[in-house]
Amino acid sequence: MRAFAESAREMGCEVERQYPMSRYTSLRVGGEAELVVTPGSVGELCRLLDILSGSDIPWVVLGAGSNTVVYDGGIKGVVISTTKLRNIEIREDATVHAETGAILGAILNKTIKAGLTGFEFAAGIPGTVGGGVFMNAGANGGEIKDALTRVWAWSGGREIEIKREDIKFEYRKSHLPPGCVITRAEFGLGPGDKAAIEKNVKEYMEKRSRTQPIRMSNTGSIFKNPPEMAAGRLIEELGLKGYGIGGARFSELHANFIINAGGATASDVLSLIETAKKEAREKRGITLETEVRIIGKK
Numbered sequence: 275m276r277a278f279a280e281s282a283r284e285m286g287c288e289v290e291r292q293y294p295m296s297r298y299t300s301l302r303v304g305g306e307a308e309l310v311v312t313p314g315s316v317g318e319l320c321r322l323l324d325i326l327s328g329s330d331i332p333w334v335v336l337g338a339g340s341n342t343v344v345y346d347g348g349i350k351g352v353v354i355s356t357t358k359l360r361n362i363e364i365r366e367d368a369t370v371h372a373e374t375g376a377i378l379g380a381i382l383n384k385t386i387k388a389g390l391t392g393f394e395f396a397a398g399i400p401g402t403v404g405g406g407v408f409m410n411a412g413a414n415g416g417e418i419k420d421a422l423t424r425v426w427a428w429s430g431g432r433e434i435e436i437k438r439e440d441i442k443f444e445y446r447k448s449h450l451p452p453g454c455v456i457t458r459a460e461f462g463l464g465p466g467d468k469a470a471i472e473k474n475v476k477e478y479m480e481k482r483s484r485t486q487p488i489r490m491s492n493t494g495s496i497f498k499n500p501p502e503m504a505a506g507r508l509i510e511e512l513g514l515k516g517y518g519i520g521g522a523r524f525s526e527l528h529a530n531f532i533i534n535a536g537g538a539t540a541s542d543v544l545s546l547i548e549t550a551k552k553e554a555r556e557k558r559g560i561t562l563e564t565e566v567r568i569i570g571k572k
């Protein structure tokens with residue numbers, strides 16, 4: 275681990291030891307990661323992955339950490355953060371080329387300025403390109419898969435190109451080659467009416483601030499919507515809206531959001547998740563599956 279940290283530093287990456295993941299993730303819970311390494315270029319990212327894949331050090335890649343809960347025991351091994359890989363380029367053929375750590379909202383703003391339509395699904399989603407493609411993030415009637423044309427990914431020691439039609443996407447899930455790390459993506463957009471796009475995006479954002487606890491630390495929807503009904507409505511019908519454990523509780527505004535009301539631990543959050551799962555199963559026969567990714571040591 276020490277040799278890896280040294281190589282990463284020599285490469286020019288930012289290296290932080292024993293980094294509290296409560297500072298990294300949007301829900302603001304979780305223990306320390308042994309090492310957080312932030313490469314400054316896609317080349318550095320690939321070189322780090324080359325080294326890690328030839329070692330026995332456990333590693334995970336994170337973008338903005340807006341769909342991730344880290345256990346209180348923290349993360350053994352390395353977190354590779356893509357947050358500095360933010361380059362976004364809009365080309366004349368109306369394609370957008372973005373590095374994996376580019377924030378979806380930053381891409382949306384650029385496409386609006388350029389009068390392009392097709393990225394409005396991303397309004398209010400605080401994640402990155404890599405996390406967005408991995409999760410097939412979506413809102414406002416669209417998903418990232420609808421705009422995506424190709425991705426590039428580190429896979430088994432080289433950067434490969436994967437066409438959109440060769441990736442199977444499902445609701446909040448992508449089927450990329452196992453172990454691959456998205457490095458860049460291309461989106462195909464079209465010319466649009468700038469005023470109409472701005473109006474739609476404003477409406478999406480206003481609706482979000484009315485219906486979601488955007489001013490509190492949270493991690494978006496906790497559960498995927500089961501086939502039977504919306505997860506938020508189910509949690510509400512189970513009487514859990516506003517129910518809290520420790521510093522965490524189901525939001526009063528939208529029951530499928532868990533908020534950190536101050537001083538929450540991952541254990542509080544996980545106890546809430548387990549409570550909702552158990553009650554949904556026992557009282558309604560419905561299986562709830564988390565949308566949020568839970569990683570680390572218990």
Ligand SMILES: Cc1cc2nc3c(=O)[nH]c(=O)nc-3n(C[C@H](O)[C@H](O)[C@H](O)COP(=O)(O)OP(=O)(O)OC[C@H]3O[C@@H](n4cnc5c(N)ncnc54)[C@H](O)[C@@H]3O)c2cc1C
Pocket residue numbers: 300334335336337338339340341342356374398399400401402403404405406407408409410411412413446454455456457488492493494495567
């Ligand atoms: C206030 C709020 C509102 C939200 N609203 C929505 C919404 O409307 N719709 C929606 O879909 N989501 C929503 N989310 C959830 C979240 O923003 C999305 O899932 C987003 O796409 C996650 O991106 P991220 O960069 O934060 O991913 P992270 O949390 O950093 O990572 C998520 C997963 O992706 C993997 N990953 C990250 N980068 C890469 C990479 N380069 N290569 C391979 N795998 C990678 C990680 O290992 C992890 O398993 C919301 C979250 C918040 C906090």
